[in-house]
Amino acid sequence: MFSVRLRRVGPGEQLLPRMRRSRRIRRPPTPLELPPFSGGFRMSWLRVVDALSPAKSPVGTRVTVKGWVRTRRDSKAEGGLSFVAVHDGTCFDAIQAVVKGDIPNYASDVTKLTTHCSVEVTGVIAQTPKGGNELQVEVATGGEVKVIGWVDDPDQYPIQPKQHTFEYLREQAHLRVRTNTFGAVARMRHCLSMAIHRFYHERGFYYVHTPIITGSDCEGAGNMFKVSTLDMMRPLPRVSPENESAESKKLREEFSKKPNMPAWTYGQVDHSTDFFGKESHLTVSGQLNVETHCCALSRVYTFGPTFRAENSNTSRHLAEFWMIEPEIAFADLQADSELAEDFIKFLINAALTERADDMKFFDERIEKGLLTRLDHVLKTPFRRLPYTEAIKILEQAIAKGEKFEYPVKWGTDLQSEHERYLTEKHFKQPVILMNYPKQIKAFYMRLNAPGTDGAPGDTVAAMDVLVPGVGEIIGGSQREERIDVLDARITEMGLPIKEYWWYRDLRRFGTVPHAGFGLGFERAMMFITGMQNVRDVIPFPRTPKNAEF
């Protein structure tokens, strides 16, 4: 564990390794294991996660940790001592600092510490008297507790050392990450994000950055947020040519020349004067764009924010959420569903192996039996089921006395209650529903051969992955690669075919069967952590009437 520091070499300067400054009997462990090409960035103190690791910090090691106070308990024994739990977010646990009363600032500082004061603690790693391998840091003569930042008024600090409701903490979104639950959620978001990139990278997928601003209104998934630099707030003449006076025409033309002024034609904003020269929106999906790269790079994926302007108030919907959209060339729906299943299982495995501490907490405090449930999901193949079969199962359930609010009928979309019945009651495992009636699905989904699954009507190669507790977590399909069939679908659905010129080009020039899906990242978070509300698995949730923070 010989540690050197490489510096940038100036003119005439020699590159020399510099010895660590500290030469104690027991050398402190390397604070961070740094990869090659590391430069000046180095931290001289230890992360709590390393201080708690017997391998990195054996008993007797002198360490410095920096973090925030979670709790403080005092004792009068041995002439006074305090137990200060210090956490720095690097792992679920805090390390307990046992501070003896003989350090100089004990009475003045240590006994006044309250929740979330920031501190720098230097002491010696020791075993706790009770817990088996549990480590703590003992601060006695020679050790130090330096207060970096006080909590001015502990009574005013919104995060008290007690249970808070998630609803309350949502209003304190800037502070809630300091709690056990939201710290764990934040680490899980990171863990799963990295796992997503690793999963695709290892399988030869290329990461594509699809645009966030889109000029096409043809992505076909819900209401969109408008992007504009025009100042819609100022009063403007709204006229149509028939009744426009010479005076108002002049006024309108003058207005149009001012910066950020919307011009109006026929009572509507003329977007040719807008920043992009046309009406533009925030993306609702990267799929159409990522298909272009799929049809050149074979295996691609996007992972980015997505925006839906639905007035949707449920525990599973956000106006701004993150979505992963892989797209594979030369693939059909079966391959697509296998990718989806592998992907979800990979994420579960990553969570269980990389964040065992946080997952243990979710299992104990958020959803009892979470680990058992996920283990079951890992070990069981997903149930694949044609839509037509699902309808039959639901009809049989009704015949047996199951009560649904909405009727079950081939050709209509399944309601939430139907999906929940299938995945939570009937199969009790993730279910992949495939081959939906074409009239309830998007134009780009591939038309199946007549009579597929014995369906009474036309179906498309679409799939939804349903999981217990969350519902639809993935929506995907094989894409229509036949230009004539695609054109017919676009026309049939009354969509503006001209707008799809570049999408259609993919079918005109060397078309290939291809398929893909979209996984809602926050829904995956809910599924894997057991958190009940999508607003609690994203740092700053954006929902109707709420864009605070």
Add this chain to the structure above:
RNA sequence: UCCCUGUUAGCUCAAUGGUAGAGCGAUCGGCUGUUAACCGAUAGGUUGUAGGUUCGAGUCCUACACGGGGAGCCA
């Protein structure tokens, strides 16, 4: 957007139309190698906002705002 439901101390919740309370947290003190610590005391309130009914409204009525659950839409 629709249906249901809620809004009282810093937080979580009580309070027949008749004097606004508890637990936790905070502060102070006591006890203790503590760890959801424990014991005692103290402070803390224009009952979401605006109207209305009533001798009297936290409580009943209306509107609005915001939160939660469900539905639709979807990931």
